[in-house]
Amino acid sequence: MVGMTESSLDGGGGGGAVAAAHEEHEHEQTEEDHLGPAWLRPLLSTSFFVACTAHPELSKNECNLFCLGCTGDALCAYCLPSHRDHHVVQIRRSSYHNVIRVSEVGKLIDISHVQTYVINSAKIVFLNGRPQARPGKGVTNTCEICCRSLPDSFRFCSLGCKLGGMRWDPSLTFAIRPKRGQDSGDGSGSDYDSFSPKKLRKTGYELGRFDRGIRWSDDEGSKSNTAPITPTTPPINRCRPSRRKGIPHRAPFYG
Secondary structure (H helix, E strand, O other), X not given: OHHHHHHHHHHHHHHHHXXXXXXXXXXXHHHHHHOOOOOHHHHHHOOOOOEOOOOOOOOOOEXXXXXXXXXXXXXXXXXXXXXXXXXXXXXXXXXXXXXXXXXXXXXXXXXXXXXXXXXXXXXXXXXXXXXXXXXXXXXXXXXXXXXXXXXXXXXXXXXXXXXXXXXXXXXXXXXXXXXXXXXXXXXXXXXXXXXXXXXXHHHOOOOOOOOOOOEEEOOOOOOXXXXXXXXXXXXXXXXXXXXXXXXXXXXXXXX
16 A cells, blocks of 8 residues: 555656646747747848858859748748748848838738838838947937837837847737738738749749838838829910911012
């Protein structure tokens, strides 16, 4: 009887350890989900715009693509056949910093409180912070992580800075909340899959980088900050046209 009791006690202790380990794993998983999707941190830490090691002999082998399913190294255009039917996003550059279009990342994560910019008529966000040594004169709002100057309506300058702020502010999240009166699964009218391999093969691959021209974008919900241009009515010319002269007549001769 004593042996059986000791054996049962040992078994119960082992089961408790397994349950504790399982609970700890669930806690880590919950924390991982709270800090964003599994592909976010690998995306922020990946080195882009380097020569592809898998295709070193080919031209235009610059790596500016990222597979959200594999979360591996950056990809070039020649790597796309190996990631068929995967969700691939394109990374661009502005002022030597990596950016991504809002039309791509905005369908996957909540980018509220992050400063957006408009470059070449496309709204973008920066991947990582861009610290400033000192804010400019008259600046009243800065990024809560890297202290970069921001408009008053934003808290962070990049996705990486928002991720850093989520560690001490539990109200922040990357989870997308459906809007009122709008189905969260409706993707009509968007270019959510605009960088899928099939679409890239059909329309051609864009290898160019952004120009350095950059401007603020305060309205995150609008698709364009410029009003549509319509032809204006030509002004009415009120000046009377000059009258045409008649046939000239010679003056009579007097003898």
